[in-house]
Amino acid sequence: MNTQPAIGISGCLTGSAVRFDGGHKRMSFVMDGLAQWVTFKPVCPEMAIGLPVPRPALRLVQATTGDINMRFSHAPHDDVTQKMAEFTASYLPQLGNLSGFIVCAKSPSCGMERVRLYDEKGNRGRKEGIGLFTGVLLEKYPWLPVEEDGRLHDPILRENFVERVFALHELNILRANGLTRRALLDFHSRYKLQLLAHHQAGYREIGPFVASLHEWDDLDAFFIVYREKLMALLKKLASRKNHTNVLMHIQGYFRNQLTSRQRGELRDVILHYRDGLLPILAPLTLLKHYLAEYPDQYLLTQNYFSPYPENLCLRMTVN
Incomplete structure (x- = not known):
């Protein structure tokens, strides 16, 4: 492919x-x-x-x-x-x-x-x-x-479209390479934070469906249903409130590594994003810096940090 x-x-x-x-x-x-x-x-x-x-x-x-x-x-x-x-x-x-x-x-x-x-x-x-x-x-x-x-021309709709394009492309590759239960579960695990940013209730609803994967004998049939559910969730525009909750959640992974000053600075950057004073790129850049300093296996797998090529500069605007 x-x-x-x-x-x-x-x-x-x-x-x-x-x-x-x-x-x-x-x-x-x-x-x-x-x-x-x-x-x-x-x-x-x-x-x-x-x-x-x-x-x-x-x-x-x-x-x-x-x-x-x-x-x-x-x-x-x-x-x-x-x-x-x-x-x-x-x-x-x-x-x-x-x-x-x-x-x-x-x-x-x-x-x-x-x-x-x-x-x-x-x-x-x-x-x-x-x-x-x-x-x-x-x-x-x-x-x-x-x-x-x-x-x-709307930066929010533009980012959402590109994000969905690259998610579906990864799904298409997954299918072309031959579906396995492990590959499907790993894919969904990588998208957990991304789905939380788009729709928290939808994220909670799709979780039990994915957990039922062991009950499906036909993996392609599961894939078809999962694809539609996933893409419908990603089509819902990620909100500033949901992004803030995800960023705060990620911050918690570093509570034992950061000093009180660093935690305060990180929290301020996230809150400034929440209040529309900074683009989401600001807290994400700081979090990625700490992730490089203090690697976490789960966070390192998360597509949320790089859902599409960074050179597209879609996170430069305040959204």
């Missing part, structure tokens, strides 16, 4: 001139930052069904029956819904090993949310549609991290 996560992406976001007007929507973070750490699998569904560049604009039309169709804006009776459905049905089964997908916002084929709907008379409706390609993608792969370009 590729040692880098494979990410699907709407072709226009890579800088390819595939949009209906002959332009593109190149994302600098994606192509200048993330690109060195992942392998992109670009696709333009509209070109894939045979449409040219440039081409007439498409829109989503909601029929009186409630069905959503894709039609040309200038020729509302020219329908390409079936072509898009056929392409999607043939293309998506090839994506089982992807670790994420970045789609183009507002697109009638790729938009993830709030795509404008029109009625059959051409009247503008609400922004509550989903692109036809992305809608099926979300349904077929509910565990897959999917984000659209606009939302990735």
Whole structure:
């Protein structure tokens, strides 16, 4: 398996001139930052069904029956819904090993949310549609991290997406190497602090499920259920409060090694993070320093400290 996560992406976001007007929507973070750490699998569904560049604009039309169709804006009776459905049905089964997908916002084929709907008379409706390609993608792969370009400008959503991409990539490698009970248990153990930062109640709920692993004869069946549970938990945004609780928990591992002054300084840094005065990078850097000085076998295994390549600098902001 590729040692880098494979990410699907709407072709226009890579800088390819595939949009209906002959332009593109190149994302600098994606192509200048993330690109060195992942392998992109670009696709333009509209070109894939045979449409040219440039081409007439498409829109989503909601029929009186409630069905959503894709039609040309200038020729509302020219329908390409079936072509898009056929392409999607043939293309998506090839994506089982992807670790994420970045789609183009507002697109009638790729938009993830709030795509404008029109009625059959051409009247503008609400922004509550989903692109036809992305809608099926979300349904077929509910565990897959999917984000659209606009939302990735939000630093919190950006970090969450990248974190999930690398978690799913590790899961994909685990499966490709051959599932064992020990490997599954070790994986979950490495993610304990990370899950606590995302959702404490969810962490407590998934624990008994993992503990039941010995009852499963079919490890792949267990993996499929576990993958969906894990990715759903990681999709919940980690809160400052939960991060603070995790940082305080980690601090406790050094209570016998640090002086009272060092413990006080560490506590102050964590509380300054809690109060929004410092980015999470500050307490994490200090904790990693103490971990190097006073190694703890459990903490050394925790993915929480490095859930993705540090060069992406996603923890530089206050979050």
